[in-house]
Amino acid sequence: MCLAVPAKITRLEDSGQGTANYMGSEVKANFSLVPKARLGDWVIIHAGFAISLLDKKEARETLQLFKEMGAASRR
């Protein structure tokens, strides 16, 4: 039900319906709850609805932090 991994919007109609690529497969989704979403944006999808838009800058920073944590744990 809850896809914890983000998906990338691959089709977005005016009605709010569309598709997203979730780990390599296309899933149908409703984007009405994230009106600011645009084609190519990353979203969190839950029960067929996109509920949240990913912030690319924050995502990059978190990824960097994870990398540092990984490096620290190997020291």
Next chain:
Amino acid sequence: MEVCGTHTVSIFRHGLRSLLPGNVRLISGPGCPVCITPAATHEAAITLVSEKEGLTLATFGDMTRVPTLKGSLQTAVPAPGSRIKIVYSPEEALEEARREPSRQVVFFGAGFETTIPAIAFTAKRAAAEGLGNFSVLPALWLVPPALRAILEAGEIAVSGFIYPGHVSAIIGAEPYEFVARDHGLPGAIAGFEPGDILLAVHSVLEQAVAGTPRVALEYSRAMRAGGNPVARALMEEVFEPFDAAWRGLGIIPASGLRFRERFAGFDATPKFGLARPGAAGRDLPGCRCGDVLRGVIRPEGCRLFGKKCLPDSPLGPCMVSYEGACLIHFKYGRTRRPSP
């Protein structure tokens, strides 16, 4: 306490408990909507599909396997012309109602704030299209009142919370602030990667040591502090809070949602003369899922765990749902070995 079942999955899958020092313990909380939906509501769904003819009961896959004293949806014999359809979105149920106007379609979906906006959207759309053959059997739960109930009951000594990332993506950080303010406990909203959870644990410990409890936002890549206002407005338009009965937690003030007057026609409960939710109903004898949901015992503390109660023959929802603590402990807990 990690509130969310998806966090529990991540913690176990990545063996995070074994990485933490002995004085830091993670306890699984009530964050499994399938589990906290009381027996009476699951039984109402079974009654509905076995007694009403020509009806489709659309529900999430996990819901069909929840055992009750009346069996499960999976073992139920549908009335003539009735069927159970597994969906992954409430919109699929709406689609079925459009396709077959002569058939009653009931969506039975358990969910927290993450799922509720989707259901609100679907009901509102059905209203706009005048689809009189669509309704919802509601099992809609709010997380913050449950945390309040756990803290007020004082049964377990919680020293901080890892708040659910996707519930928070909808409601934001504010609804948890009473935990820091009234109970002086730290907390952090977390994502679902192992790194996210460790960051949240770190933040909770840091707040505890410094004596500055707050609601830390450790998932800012996927949520805003204010949540999702579009989704929240929709929820508020369609539903209103009421004092709902949770499995194991009893009746919690303003912890469940029901349809507002304007949308009352979409509530399957009065429409089909089902018992009013509010009653918790009875669990299968010996099942301690309710105690597991309150964090009072670990799944291993249930006598039936891994013996009579197994994933193939579950005796409670906590062994059914992929977010259920018993299933997660069974799947990952026993294979975990301390590193050499």
